[in-house]
Amino acid sequence: MKLTTGLTLITLCIGSSNAFGGAIVNGDFSSCDYSGWQKDTDGFGDVSLGNDFGMVNNGSDCSASINVDHFDPAGDFNGTPLDEAWFGNTLYQELDFTGAADSTFSLEIDFALDSEITSNDPDFIADYFLIGLNDGLGNYYDQTGALGFLYAPTDIDGAFSQILSFELDSSFVNQGGWFLDFQLNIGVDAQGFSDAYGSTFILNSVSLIENTSQSVPEPAALSLFSLGLIGLYMRKKRN
Secondary structure: OHHHHHHHHHHHHHHOOOOOOOOOOOOOOOOOOOOOOEEEEOOOOOOOOOOOEEEEEOOOOEEEEEEEOOEEOOOOOOOEEOOOOOOEEEEEEEOOOOOOOOOEEEEEEEEEEEEOOOOOOOOOOOOEEEEEEEOOOOOEEOOOOOEOOOEEEEEOOOOEEEEEEEEEOHHHOOOOOOEEEEEEEOOOOOOOOOOOOOEEEEEEEEEEEEEOOOOOOOHHHHHHHHHHHHHHHHHHHHO
16 A cells, blocks of 8 residues: 555656646636636726626536627617627736746637628628737737737627637746737727627637646656566565
8 A cells, every 4th residue: 555655646746747837717617707807898997787798608518708789679779788888898817827938838719709780781880809919008919929919800790600729939938917808899880880780709718728848758658667666666575
């Protein structure tokens, strides 16, 4: 028993030597709430009491929903607004880029979009969304560290879903003050009016994983190492 316990502890220590950093808090929304996330409406912070941010409960898991431009009845700008945003809503979280000097980070995002109206309708005015790394000063950057977006502002035209994967530049490692933004904005015409048909951004999950160059022994190597320890133990016991 002592030998087994000792070998188990050694194996666990070796197997966990490549610990990952950069975890996103509640990235899969398993808590079915916005724990770890921050919400903003029109640049005023988390002030919405309406339909702007919600949770989609799929029974076994949850997803976050961001909404803009929904009215009752739909399409009636003089009707009752269901979402409070007049410009846009943003869901964001500060990123933890703490890691080894030789590491990089992988970012994966699973999301979906939908709109109550499509470009087939003459009243269509596209709402749009963007995904970007925000430096906290309102500037957006892409995965290479250059000015830009992870997903540039794009019109929403009906249902759409995608899983994105990014390998972030090593310059992000151990840098603070970076935020991951998911922004949904209202499209307007030349007079400043929307089509009063809503759009929704669904965030299913997002993960941030540290990739290090530190090697972890393969299972076969661990087995050989364990056998070697057993041999040494038995030899010492006979002596």
